[in-house]
């Protein structure tokens with residue numbers, strides 16, 4: 001099944017020596033938060049993924065001289081990237097951003113997560129000469145260079161969340177197949193480009209037009225030029241949404257190669273896999289796309305809930321579209337230690353909800369027995385995340401867990417545990433929990 005092989009394969013510990021290319025020796029020093037030694041979170045019915053505690057910056061990073069330990073976070077070493085990013089897989093390269101590094105209103109490029117399914121292409125020398133084709137169920141096929149796109153269409157800039165479809169996967173029990181994301185397969189950047197709808201209107205959609213198919217320049221992991229590494233698509237309605245864009249700039253800078261430069265799609269609110277990097281072609285289809293990433297259990301979730309760990313019947317699955325509501329605590333970091341007598345903690349966080357907005361964020365210091373409402377900001381524009389703050393009073397010194405949960409504009413709240421298990425672990429949006437120690 002082309003749609004599955006080579007993608008989302010377990011990344012366990014089967015790394016070879018080439019992984020060292022991307023693995024850093026430190027991560028701790030670069031993180032500007034108060035942290036001490038590793039502090040385990042209390043376990044609660046499997047609600048807290050093991051990887052969570054390990055991914056916390058409080059864990060000791062491997063030293064440069066010592067061989068990499070078999071377990072524990074592996075920090076990323078990649079040009080232009082922050083040393084606190086955690087490598088989830090090396091072939092293909094996948095790295096997530098610990099929640100505490102998502103504390104900026106706009107995620108800086110250096111902290112933005114990386115997700116590849118295939119080989120990373122070489123950086124193009126002439127970005128403006130890069131060609132994009134629009135064909136299929138259109139009246140006029142379009143072939144346009146990035147240079148023409150910039151000069152002939154009206155550019156817009158929007159701050160929008162990009163989130164991997166598998167974000168939160170490590171919360172599933174039994175473990176689901178694929179990169180074990182905690183909450184760090186997400187970021188919120190300023191994207192500049194043109195709405196895809198402007199090009200589709202120019203091309204003229206035929207009445208038969210129903211779905212997009214996205215193609216790109218990255219080679220399949222195997223190196224086979226005839227096999228796309230990933231080719232996803234969306235319903236026409238989403239393609240025509242003015243927030244779905246072809247972008248060439250990120251945070252005001254030319255889109256970096258690692259993030260799909262010179263040009264990529266941004267399909268906000270939906271599984272990040274629809275946001276094709278290194279975009280070369282969009283073919284309009286008269287039916288749902290069936291490229292790699294569209295079939296069987298890839299980016300598809302059960303229609304009728306299935307037994308956790310069960311086999312799953314592909315006929316009971318449909319394409320994952322909007323992502324579920326999520327909130328993260330971005331400060332303090334998991335494992336933070338505070339001086340004895342600290343009575344008040346100031347929290348900062350972020351929340352978002354796929355196609356929806358966030359209505360409310362609550363925090364708890366007593367394992368969910370009582371909740372306190374956080375102050376929630378408005379999004380800058382549609383698909384922006386919503387920052388939140390809260391001031392917590394602590395009854396005494398000691399070990400506390402801080403839990404955060406968001407509720408979306410339709411009233412759906414994050415669950416205590418990742419639910420609706422599926423083989424490749426989509427939709428895991430359990431409440432974020434951190435541990436802190438006072439005194």
Ligand SMILES: Nc1nc2c(c(=O)[nH]1)N[C@H]1C(S)=C(S)[C@@H](COP(=O)(O)O)O[C@H]1N2
Nearest residue numbers: 113114115116117164216259272273276277
């Ligand atoms: N061409 C191409 N586009 C791609 C991918 C890929 O492997 N190849 N990965 C997708 C997935 S699964 C995600 S989550 C996002 C990640 O984008 P980022 O690496 O810029 O964070 O890109 C998407 N676009």
Ligand SMILES: [Mo]
Nearest residue numbers: 164165272273
């Ligand atoms: Mo993804």
